[in-house]
Amino acid sequence: MDRFPDLAAVRTAIDALDAELVALLARREQLVRAAARFKTNAAAVRAPDRVEQVVARARSLAAARGASPEVAERVYRAMIAAYVELELSAAAVREDGTAGSSSP
Numbered sequence: 001m002d003r004f005p006d007l008a009a010v011r012t013a014i015d016a017l018d019a020e021l022v023a024l025l026a027r028r029e030q031l032v033r034a035a036a037r038f039k040t041n042a043a044a045v046r047a048p049d050r051v052e053q054v055v056a057r058a059r060s061l062a063a064a065r066g067a068s069p070e071v072a073e074r075v076y077r078a079m080i081a082a083y084v085e086l087e088l089s090a091a092a093v094r095e096d097g098t099a100g101s102s103s104p
């Protein structure tokens with residue numbers, strides 16, 4: 001990382017990378033919304049076994065890239081928690097397990 005002459009240059013690179021990252025988040029959100037359409041209750045939305053599988057994979061992929069598995073895990077857990085909230089509000093799913101309209 002000696003290619004950066006100063007902090008401003010590093011931040012310019014971070015901003016460029018964030019644009020890519022948010023584009024990927026937009027694609028991931030579409031997939032999460034697609035998954036939500038197959039779910040009829042809150043337990044299926046939360047899918048704790050799947051969460052552990054996704055987190056374990058993220059840790060492993062991070063390690064393979066020389067990145068911190070701990071950071072990857074924390075980012076993934078925060079991201080998935082946000083997507084679960086999105087699914088619960090977007091899907092016709094209520095916390096009590098009953099199906100319902102997404103409008104109040």
Ligand SMILES: C=C(O[C@@H]1C=C(C(=O)O)C=C[C@H]1O)C(=O)O
Nearest residue numbers: 032035045046047050051080083
């Ligand atoms: C997208 C799903 O639903 C939720 C969101 C997940 C995710 O963002 O990866 C994983 C499991 C669920 O908590 C799914 O079940 O695959």
